[in-house]
Amino acid sequence: MLLFSRRVSRVLAAVSVHSKFATPPGGIKMSTKAHSDSQEATKKLRDAGLLLSRALIGDKWCEAFDGRTITVSNPATGEFLADVPFMGRKETELAITVANEAFPVWSQKTTAERSKLLRNWFDLLIEHKEELGRLMTLEQGKPLKEAIGEIVYAAGFVELYAEEAKRIYGEIIPAATHDKRLIVLRQPVGVVGAITPWNFPLAMITRKVAPALAAGCTIIVKPSEFTPLSAVAAAKLALQAGIPPGVLNIVIGDAPQIGGALLESTKVRKITFTGSTQVGKKLMEGSAATVKKVSLELGGNAPCIIFDDANIEVAVRGALAAKYRNSGQTCVCINRILVQDGIYEEFAKAFAQAVSGLHVGNGLEEGVTQGPLINPAAVAKVVSHVEDAVAKGARVLVGGKTHSLGRTFYEPTVLADTTPDMKIFCEEVFGPVAPLFRFKDEKEAVRLANDTHFGLASYVFTENISRAWRVAEALEYGMVGLNEGLISTEVAPFGGVKQSGLGREGSKYGLDEYLEMKYVCFGNMASS
Ligand SMILES: NC(=O)c1ccc[n+]([C@@H]2O[C@H](COP(=O)([O-])OP(=O)(O)OC[C@H]3O[C@@H](n4cnc5c(N)ncnc54)[C@H](O)[C@@H]3O)[C@@H](O)[C@H]2O)c1
Ligand SMILES: O=CCCC(=O)O
Numbered sequence: 001m002l003l004f005s006r007r008v009s010r011v012l013a014a015v016s017v018h019s020k021f022a023t024p025p026g027g028i029k030m031s032t033k034a035h036s037d038s039q040e041a042t043k044k045l046r047d048a049g050l051l052l053s054r055a056l057i058g059d060k061w062c063e064a065f066d067g068r069t070i071t072v073s074n075p076a077t078g079e080f081l082a083d084v085p086f087m088g089r090k091e092t093e094l095a096i097t098v099a100n101e102a103f104p105v106w107s108q109k110t111t112a113e114r115s116k117l118l119r120n121w122f123d124l125l126i127e128h129k130e131e132l133g134r135l136m137t138l139e140q141g142k143p144l145k146e147a148i149g150e151i152v153y154a155a156g157f158v159e160l161y162a163e164e165a166k167r168i169y170g171e172i173i174p175a176a177t178h179d180k181r182l183i184v185l186r187q188p189v190g191v192v193g194a195i196t197p198w199n200f201p202l203a204m205i206t207r208k209v210a211p212a213l214a215a216g217c218t219i220i221v222k223p224s225e226f227t228p229l230s231a232v233a234a235a236k237l238a239l240q241a242g243i244p245p246g247v248l249n250i251v252i253g254d255a256p257q258i259g260g261a262l263l264e265s266t267k268v269r270k271i272t273f274t275g276s277t278q279v280g281k282k283l284m285e286g287s288a289a290t291v292k293k294v295s296l297e298l299g300g301n302a303p304c305i306i307f308d309d310a311n312i313e314v315a316v317r318g319a320l321a322a323k324y325r326n327s328g329q330t331c332v333c334i335n336r337i338l339v340q341d342g343i344y345e346e347f348a349k350a351f352a353q354a355v356s357g358l359h360v361g362n363g364l365e366e367g368v369t370q371g372p373l374i375n376p377a378a379v380a381k382v383v384s385h386v387e388d389a390v391a392k393g394a395r396v397l398v399g400g401k402t403h404s405l406g407r408t409f410y411e412p413t414v415l416a417d418t419t420p421d422m423k424i425f426c427e428e429v430f431g432p433v434a435p436l437f438r439f440k441d442e443k444e445a446v447r448l449a450n451d452t453h454f455g456l457a458s459y460v461f462t463e464n465i466s467r468a469w470r471v472a473e474a475l476e477y478g479m480v481g482l483n484e485g486l487i488s489t490e491v492a493p494f495g496g497v498k499q500s501g502l503g504r505e506g507s508k509y510g511l512d513e514y515l516e517m518k519y520v521c522f523g524n525m526a527s528s
Pocket of ligand 2: 331
């Protein structure tokens, strides 16, 4: 069977180096003594065929046209994991052509057929959650338990949209005259370009790919150059699940070039992006020339308000989870803890004690709760925020310096007496630092919380139900956790307001982002 046009098949044959399901070679150079955990993990991954170091275009595992590669390494140890292709504009253009050729076939499948294939993919992701979790810990650093949790969360989007695919309903609108019938159809947007970050190497991908595929779209994904291995492994399982070649393509490499090709193409009808606000703005601007549909999940500056009437134990537990998840490298991580005067010292003491119990190390080690940051640049940003705060009068209650493990590790830190003139009040620290700001009353708390260009997640701890309701309404954020630090779930709408983004992911609303409405007016209906 000819999958793609003759011209595309010829090009794919020329650039591919491995056929479907083949495991590309690629040496894993790891020291045998000091890193036996990592070595064993990579061996298991290789045996399972899930350590792939190529991009996927159509049914071909491809290198860059010019053979260039980029190295993926373990942030905990600096060890080499794989050399992956460093692709650019030309490879992306090929992926767009392939996705465009796959679109008519995929979009014409019944929703039941698409649902079944997504369900198969979900089953395979769950079946391989342990190996995929290990792969994620190796390339991203998060503790293994958290990584496996992310695989389950990522698979949850696939399961959800396998179900939602069956509910892509149209509508009949009552007409104002007898001779007309008004109908709304919902159809796939077309070819989608998706660009994703390194902090959630799989969930940020399935949160886009699953609704896109459920809607009938085909997609080209550009994962972060720091964490492409989880994306490629999941794509292999998608092919194995029976999702046709060309429906899901992965290109890895030069971000501005790949982004540029996606933006300029008139075949790409939608750009969906998760990452920094700075890059999101560029993509929004670049989408204007071809008027693409755009979804943006961007940075945050989450406040966590703790009122005098909060249950301290609940607040400490919630703030700990929301701050130190993924070592503080989560877009919904708390950036600022605002504590009311009356409870400030008591909370600070209890929180600092809880934070000092966190265990920093290589995410593959048993009992580690805090892995490394993604790279030394991320550590440098944390250092600059802490230095700025301390220079302006902050007190270090716990941590406050790079960890003795070195390179990418920073101590879980709590700062007291922080004030709004400090960098950490305005900018996402994206690391394990919790600054405690002081406020007097509810009005001041809401004012401080909203005093930012961002509006992704926010948290409130209070036992007063009227206050909880009032403050949740007053917060200019897309999401509010009330007496809860872990709010993410595939069944709820995830997204921000202000400069934190556009659109929602997850839940039934996430599907709308990949659908266009078409209004059909039937005329001449009154005559027989
Ligand atoms: N709102 C959310 O759901 C959400 C989720 C995760 C992360 N984030 C945000 O992401 C940021 C951290 O991730 P990051 O450092 O990977 O962000 P980033 O913006 O640097 O990179 C994200 C992706 O964009 C690509 N990219 C960079 N420059 C580009 C360009 N010019 N054109 C096209 N693509 C380009 C990168 O290669 C990567 O794949 C934080 O700000 C975090 O809050 C937001
Ligand atoms: O980093 C942002 C996404 C993480 C989540 O979905 O909770």
